[in-house]
Amino acid sequence: MHESLTIGQLSARSGVAQSALRYYERLGLISAERTGGNQRRYARTELRRVAFVRISQQVGISLEEIRAALDSLPSSRAPSPDDWAALSRTWRERLDERIKLLGKLRDDLDGCIGCGCLSLQRCTLYNPGDTLAGEGPGARLVLPRRDGPVTPS
């Protein structure tokens, strides 16, 4: 019980639904050993991976990008705190960019509230050019969906 976690335990501890965990596994974000009876047993280090995934999602990173980032972790040795720190640092920039963008939006919105214009031409508000374009459809919200540690059924 100290060695590894069942999917139910990992779900409870991480607050991520079991179905999501299986989904993450299919995408190669996390992995698990199997028991003789084919049930998943997660190493405790997977908790950290799940945490990283959820945090990254809040930064606005897609699962595919997260997978790529996680792939850059050393696979030979167990990732050290420094490895995680380095990985997290790469999101820092994205987060800053996003915050700056929203700040600009707020300022512009204030300006527009002042004049009530909402003019597409004059406002810097509506300027599709300089956004860090989230490619294609399906880029996701910064906020996590609320699903909690549901153990359905």
Add this chain to the structure above:
Amino acid sequence: MHESLTIGQLSARSGVAQSALRYYERLGLISAERTGGNQRRYARTELRRVAFVRISQQVGISLEEIRAALDSLPSSRAPSPDDWAALSRTWRERLDERIKLLGKLRDDLDGCIGCGCLSLQRCTLYNPGDTLAGEGPGARLVLPRRDGPVTPS
């Protein structure tokens, strides 16, 4: 040519694809008169509505919520700048909240980079409780998708 806009013109001026404009109409976000030959003719005021929609999306509001907001505009008289300003102000709070949340995420991320922990238990980072929970699946990214004034075909 000064009275009303065709869908092509509205698309060009707003930077929103024609298909999206028709979609918005189905959702009740915008509306149009029709010519004898059943073609849409948009009043110039629709430009402002489209602007409001896109700006609101950047704030992270769903189309359904935007529709509800637009429905609160006076339908008898033409919406005044003040009406638009009031409407925009309601998003201000959301935007602030979102910015604050991301700021917190950044600070926490810095803290975690420091210690490399990414601990679900200790970090304030991973705290599903206090988010302004984007209900259900499908809440969307703050960033607009880049589609530009495409006039396909």
Add this chain to the structure above:
DNA sequence: CCTTGAGTTGAAGTGAACTTCAGGTTGCAC
């Protein structure tokens, strides 16, 4: 009149991130 570009429709497809479901298997406590 004819062509051509712009417009129309409803239905179906897309992509991300999941969830749900049906039907079956495991693990553990009693």
Add this chain to the structure above:
DNA sequence: GTGCAACCTGAAGTTCACTTCAACTCAAGG
């Protein structure tokens, strides 16, 4: 050894915000 919660799988469904498609009509210039 039996009962039952917890687990397994693949396939299909869901939501949002669109886009794409096919098949058609309209408007305007030559």
